[in-house]
Amino acid sequence: MNKKSVTKVFLNQRKALRLSGDTHRALKVAPWLISAAAAWLTFAPCGTALAAHAWKSDGSSALNGTLSFENTINPAERNKEGELPASWTKNGGDAKGQVELTGVRGISENIYGALVESGKGNAYESSVSITGRSSVGGSVVGASVESGKGNAYESSVSITGRSSVRGAAVGALLYSGIGDAHNNRVNVVDESRVEGSVYGAVMNNKSTGDAYINSIIIKNSSVEGGYVFCAVINDSTVNAYNNEVTVDHATVTNGQKKMGTVTGAVLEGSTGNAHDNTVSIKNNSTVDDAAGAFLTRSTGAAYSNKVTIDNSTVDDIIGASMEMSTGDAHDNKLTVADKSRVEDMAIGAFIHKNSTGDAYTNSITIENSSVEGDYVSCARIQDSTGNAYTNTVTIKEKSSATGNVFGADLNWSTGDAYTNTVVIKENSSVTGQVFGAALRLSTGNAYNNTVTIDHAAESDEQLLMGSVTGAVLAGSTGDAHNNTVKLYSSPVKGAVAGGAVITVYPDGNKDTVIRSTGDAYANTVALDKSVVGGMVVGGLVNHSTGNAYKNAVRISGDSAVNDMVYGGYLFGSLGKADRNDAIASGGKLAGGVYGGLVEYTAQGAASTETPDATADHNTVTLSGVGVKTNADTSLHVGVENEGIFGGCVRPGEIYPGISASADANAVSLSRVSADGVRVYGGLIASGSAKDSSGGAQSPVSLSASGNNVFLEQSSAGDVYGGIVKASGSAQSEATVTAEKNTVVLAGGSSSGGSVYGGSVSRSNTSAEPSEGAQAVTGRVSGNTVRIEGNSSVTGTVYGGYTENGRAEGNFVYVDGTVRGGVEGGHTLSGDASGNTVVMEGGTVFDRLYGGYTGDGSASSNSITVTAGRVRAAVAGGYDDGTAVDNTVTLYDTASFAGSDLYGGRSDGTSSDVFTGNTLNLHGQIQADSLQNFQNLNFSDVADGTPSADLAKSAVLGDGKGSFTNVSIQNLRNQHGNVPEEYVLIHTPKASSSFAGTNLYVNGADAVTIGPDGSYVPYTGTVSNDGTLDNETGAAGMTRSQSGFTKDFLNFDVDYFIKNGQDLVARTKNVQADHRTKSFNIDRLPGLALLDQGGDLAAGAGMESAAESAMCLPGEEPCGTRAFMAVSGGYSTYKTDTHFNMTSGNAMVGLARYCKLPSVGFLAGVFFETGLSRFDAEHEYAGYDSFDSEGNASYYGAGALGKLYLNETAMQGLYAEGSFRIGMLNYNWDTDGWLVNGSEADYSSQSPYMAAHGGIGWMKSVTDSVDLDIYAKYLWSHVSGDDGSISGSRVNFDAMDSNRLRGGARLSFKGSEAFSWYFGAAYERQFYGRSASDVYGHDTPSASLKGDTAMVEAGLQLKPSKEVPVSFLLGASGYAGTREGVSGTFQIRYEF
DSSP states (O other), rough: OOGGGGGGGOOOOOOTTHHHHHHHHHHHHHHHHHTOOOOOOOOOOOOOEEOOOEEEEOOEEEEEEEEEEEOOOOOGGOTSSSSEEEEEESOOOEEEEEEEEESSSOOOOOOOEEESSSSSEEEEEEEEESSSOOEEOOEEEEEEESSOOOEEOEEEEETTTOOHHHHHHEEEESSBSSOOOOOEEEEEOOOOSSSSOOOEEEESSSEEEEEOOOOEESSSOOOSSEEEEEEEEEEEEEESSEEEEESSSOOOOOOSSSSSSEEEEEEESSOOOOEEEEEEESOOOOOOOEEEEEHHHHBSESOOOOOEEEEEESEEEEEEEEEEEBSOOESSSEESSSOEESSSSEEEEEESSSSSSOOOOOOEESSSSSSOEEEEEEEEEEBBOOOOSSSSEEEEESSSEEEESSSSSESSSSSOSSSSSEEEEEEEEEESSSSEEESSSSSSOOOSOOOEEEEEEOOOOOOOEOOEEEEEEEOOBSEEEEEEEEEEEEEESSOEEEEEEEOOOOOOOTOOOBOOOOOOOOOOOEEOOOOEESEEEEEEEEBBBOEEOOOOEEESSOOEEESSSEEEEEHHHHHSSOSOOEEESSSESSSOOEEEEEEEOSSSOOOOOOSSSOOOEEEEESSSOOOOSSSSSSOOOOSSSSSSEEEEEEESSOOOEEEOOOOSEEEEEEEEEEEETEEEEEEEEEEOOBBEEEEEEEEEEEEEEEEEEESSSSSEEEEEEEEEOSSSSSSSSSSEEEEEEEEEEEEOOSSSOOOEEEEEEETSSOOOSSOOOOOOOOOSSSSEEETTTTEEEOOOOOEESSSSSOSSSSSEEEEEEESSSSSEEEEESOOSSSOOEEEEEEEEEEEEEEEESSSSBBBBBBEEEEEEEOOOOOEEEOOOSSSOOOOOETTTTTTTTOEEEEEOOOOOOBBBBBBTTTTEESSEEEEEEEOOSSSSEEEEEEEEEEEEEEEEEEEESSSOOOOEEEEOBBOOOOSOOOHHHHHHOOOOOOOTTSSSSSSEESSSOOEEETTTEEEEEHHHHHHHHTBBBTTTSSBOOOOEEEEEETTTTEEEEEEEEEEEEEEEEEEEEEEOOOGHHHOOOOOOOOHHHHHHHHHHHHIIIHHOOOOOOOOTOOOOSSSEEEEEEEEEEEEEEESSSSEEEEEEEEEEEEEEEEEESEEEEEEEEEEEEEEEEEEEEEOOOOOEEEEEEEEEEEEEEEEEEEEOOOOOTTTTTEEEEEEEEEEEEEEEEEEEETTEEEEEEEEEEEEEEEEEEEEEEESSSSEEEEEEEEEEEEEEEOEEEEEEETEEEEEEOOOEEEEEEEEEEOOOOOOSEEEEEEEEEEEEEOEEEOOEETEEEOOOOOOOEEEEEEEEEEEEEEEOSOOEEEEEEEEEEEEEEEEEEEEEEEEOOOO
């Protein structure tokens, strides 16, 4: 729409109410009433009369006057003034009388029921009845008190039976008196006619008292004098209340076929209140103006008055009017119902013509009726001082209003308008404008006003509503705030505004403009299932001085807006449009959407003194909305006036010292269809800067920073986080920035154009300027663009874009499809540095640049690609100056087939595109070519597959004497032996069209790419399978690298060029990791457990078998007897390292002793078992320490034997031995040593064999002491084993234990049931070695080799001779290689 149209406010000013002047003329009735002719009329010849008037002038009362005439009257009943009073007093006394005229015609006298002319007296309970087609030429008064002190009450005038009165009909009249006029009645019914006016009670000329409970009924009749006033107070001090007028199927005119006025109470030049008066116009009646109360030049309040129009027609309707008066007008109520018609205006309370007072809590209700005039206003204050608040207009039940509707309006006044309400509902319509409150050419605030339109009418699909505004200030001073417009299922043809501060053209003169001063803030517009043909704005400041902030527009329920939507809007004004919201959920938006907009030009601007023009902290949130603008949505056509904007400032010419910002705005689109529509988080679109002399001068700053744009499952055209479009004509002093903006496309969103995190470019030009055009200088930094969730971009994605300036620290994330390329930072002239591109999925076509500059340095940029497909040139930096210190990181989880990889790239004469550029390559990729990297870092290098398999060629070096550094960072987690070589770069065999190779190393000449992808010229020599040399043969690239680990193997590499095609790392010095010694250490506890089992068999087990099987002389042959031995203990083995072991061993078997003449022989068989739990600590230089723990167990069978020599010369000598065989089980795991991401662990089952042999000499020292001296050799063997540890094949050698022990024991016999022993021994472990290899590479071995000293003691018990069971308990202590204690338990049973 034309932006200037928003300046129009249809506050058509109608002429002041005629009631004020007419009332003044009407109140001249009192002198008119007392100046009638004094002549007495004679009786007509055919008439009859019953006359008994009561006239007293002596101060006494006249209470019984009665005048009753048919056809004619008796002239004698006239008083000297020519009047006909039934009762009359003077100088005091009450008057009460009745007058009845039936069929009397042609009289001109004034008629009184009762008349108190002076003195103190009441006129009461009097009546005048005119019926039977009577005709009275004068006025008719029920009761009158003049110039005295008294009340006029309970009197009546009744005009019936098609009678007529040419003068006025007055229920009661008090003139210059003191007293009340109450409970008086005037009835004009039955097709009767009053050619004058009708008054229920009149008190004037400095009267004092109250006028109350008076009533007028006009039914099936007419009043032609223009006025029906139930209480008239003129130049008096009187309250008028509870008076009531009813016009029922009647007509009130002014005698010239124009409508008359009906009023409950009128006060002119008086002091007093007019309240609780009622006017009812019904049953097809016709009047001009209907009012509850009028106060003119008076002091008092008009409140709680009611006017009801029911199935009738009126011109104007007013609840209460205060003209040139002081007092409030409140709680007045207007009701227009039942197909009534108001042909002009309806006003709840009217304070005007230099009045002072508030208008509040008034109401207008229009039901099933129409108002066809200029306006409906529940509270109007004009040329006055006062506030208008809590007033309500309700239009319902298919009603209509053709003019404007106001909850309250102030014109040329001072005061606030607040908490007023307009409700339009139930298929009602307004074709004018609707205002919750309006201030025109006034001073005051408009706040907390509400307009609610609920199910308003539509006709033939044409929108019937005009514009709707919560509150407007036109040419005024004050704020419009906290106002609300609510639309439910309703159409609005014009604009909708929550609050507006606008200009006004007085009297329609376009050459004279009066601007407003004030803010529009915290206003709200809410649309639900509604249609708006014009713009929707939360807060508007139009060509005025002020700000628009904290306003909100909320659209829901499939609503439609056919024009623009603004949260806050400054048009033709400088100021702030901050913290506004535009929210839509569902529906269609045909125009643009702005969170906040400041739009101005120098010509016609409201002010140029404000230093800031800001559209900051605004939000646009759209969900499930279709957006379509009429703007040209083709790419790169400059700034359009339509789109989706978080915040926007459009200065035309900027004066010195003015800064503009569109910062910290947020746009969120979810399930929004906005194909081709541009989306801006923040936009500055400025014109040229001018100084006061007309010369060019830049503004202080232009900033579009800190904005956020989020699209989810939505479509749009170009998307900008923040953009400054400025004139390039005068930029030397300007600070132009687009920083820290964020754009996110998620959930399958799409952009049909390009996406910019932050952008600085020229106004009204393409984004990529033509050659020779003057660019705009600006900084774009810290911006972020994220393309997520399979979203797509047809154009290019820029983290930051500027025509002239620095593009630094910008970030782009891609997990979607980008067809036009990706650039972290872009500048046509300036440095592009520190920008980052991260790609974790999707597809990128055309190009993938960390930083781009047309003239400057592209340095310290980075690209990381972990997933997706890249079908584009990849360059850390692109420049026409230098492109250095850039980093490209690629993972083989992405695809790069068809891509050329550059550390730095230039299509011009760049001085350096090599230095400091780094390629970090993770895994194995395929690409076309590779060049301009000083550092090549290969990670996750794999066996048998090149890290970079290139379809064309590679260049190592810059051709200017600088070399490429090669480094392997780590190897892929592949189990197996170390290969002979790793291929890092593979290129195809050189084309037959070119001599040389496709792997080019550091040529001294510039290297170019041939048509088939090979590099020419190539003049260097690289020895086949030799070290990397440059073309002069001197040492060039890195030769070797050490410290690699593959599972448990460590090795080094030398780098070679192979066959002129491949860069390889050849392995050497392969050896097992030192920490693999722990494998062997953790195997030793199993061997130690077997050794302890051997100790049990050679010690306590042999003794238990011998004791069980031995028999005394005379018992031969000895029988076979059972035996058992158990041992357990805790030991620490100290070898190369140490481990702790808790163990237990047991054996059970049968033994038999055979005695021969020279020898005795013991033989036995047994089953054995043992188990242990161990832990070890491992410390190796250069590595963190770690722990291991595990279990070992065995089970098996064996045999033992012992030979005793009985010859005297050799008595005491013996020889013994045992043999065991079985299976050893052991398992262990580490804690703190991760290999390929897991702890190393192992379990095995290996056969074992063990044996021992020994000799000894036993001698009895005394009868109770024996000495045993012995020597034993003990051997254990565990078979070798192979298995997998953390995926690596490990072969374990067989283990052998060879021990020699010597010692002695003394045994003491205390009795047949009790004995004990103690002894000592020394043991030497000669081997006890555990060894293994990993893929044939030996691991460091470990052994139990060493010396151990031991002591022992024990106790034997035989509880009873009768029971063939005995027990032995023993304990041993160890020191040396083995440290610890153990205990034994034996049990013997004789069968």
